Amino acid sequence: MTNKPIKLSGSSVNVWFGSKQVLKNINVEFPRNQVTALIGPSGCGKSTLLRSFNRMHDLSPDARIEGEFLLEQQNLYEKGLSVTEVRRRIGMVFQKANPFPKSIYENINYGLKINDVPKNERSEIIENALKESYIWDEVKDELQKPATRLSGGQQQRLCIARAVALRPEVILMDEPCSALDPLSTLKIEELIVKLKKDYTIVIVTHNMQQAQRIADKTVFMYLGEVIEAGDTHTIFHNPKNELTGNYVKGHFG
Numbered sequence: 001m002t003n004k005p006i007k008l009s010g011s012s013v014n015v016w017f018g019s020k021q022v023l024k025n026i027n028v029e030f031p032r033n034q035v036t037a038l039i040g041p042s043g044c045g046k047s048t049l050l051r052s053f054n055r056m057h058d059l060s061p062d063a064r065i066e067g068e069f070l071l072e073q074q075n076l077y078e079k080g081l082s083v084t085e086v087r088r089r090i091g092m093v094f095q096k097a098n099p100f101p102k103s104i105y106e107n108i109n110y111g112l113k114i115n116d117v118p119k120n121e122r123s124e125i126i127e128n129a130l131k132e133s134y135i136w137d138e139v140k141d142e143l144q145k146p147a148t149r150l151s152g153g154q155q156q157r158l159c160i161a162r163a164v165a166l167r168p169e170v171i172l173m174d175e176p177c178s179a180l181d182p183l184s185t186l187k188i189e190e191l192i193v194k195l196k197k198d199y200t201i202v203i204v205t206h207n208m209q210q211a212q213r214i215a216d217k218t219v220f221m222y223l224g225e226v227i228e229a230g231d232t233h234t235i236f237h238n239p240k241n242e243l244t245g246n247y248v249k250g251h252f253g
């Protein structure tokens, strides 16, 4: 198990949608500068847990959330802490790349604007974010082109660039490769492994090979609970819980 300090954690987390409880007494820790994979069968609550950390349920009237969510010492649900500030520090990348229907440049510029980054600093930040996300060489001559004309894999790397431009501390990724071909998937995986030098990454994935290729730590969830968490090699090759073993061997899910 890793000895890295904990960057992000959830304690005694319970979440309901209406009367249905979808997360049950979750305790989870994400080490700094590591990639942690959340795995488990469809509907077990992986996305719900991920989204709780950057307050994506704030606008769901039927969502009820209990527990403590900490980014280091910062309580993410503290009264007076704005959602914009939480999301500046905890970026998110979604399953389906979701560029705005604007130029490549503007896709990144927008977040800088709403976070009050001075205008004269933005071009350099945009260039660096595109470089950091392994897409600069492909788009540097057409920054004014609509982002929606990029391929799916390029759009996803642009969305990662959009997240890193704000210098978050954590990047949450919800099945970022599920809509991509194998080559684009490998590029994103390479990128994720590189990004962990600067960011703490939590990724939801259904791809067991992907979890083993990129995650330092893996958390197995089942029916709204964390069944087992540990270093990825142990979870896949020597799990303590029989349910974990059956899931990673593909016996259900």
Ligand SMILES: Nc1ncnc2c1ncn2[C@@H]1O[C@H](COP(=O)(O)OP(=O)(O)OP(=O)(O)O)[C@@H](O)[C@H]1O
Pocket (backbone or CB within 6 Å): 017, 022, 040, 041, 042, 043, 044, 045, 046, 047, 048, 049, 060
């Ligand atoms: N906004 C919502 N309102 C009501 N129910 C919801 C909402 N979001 C999720 N749920 C329910 O919560 C449960 C957990 O869903 P969640 O998407 O977190 O699971 P998951 O493990 O990420 O699944 P998948 O792997 O299929 O994406 C499901 O039963 C789902 O229907």
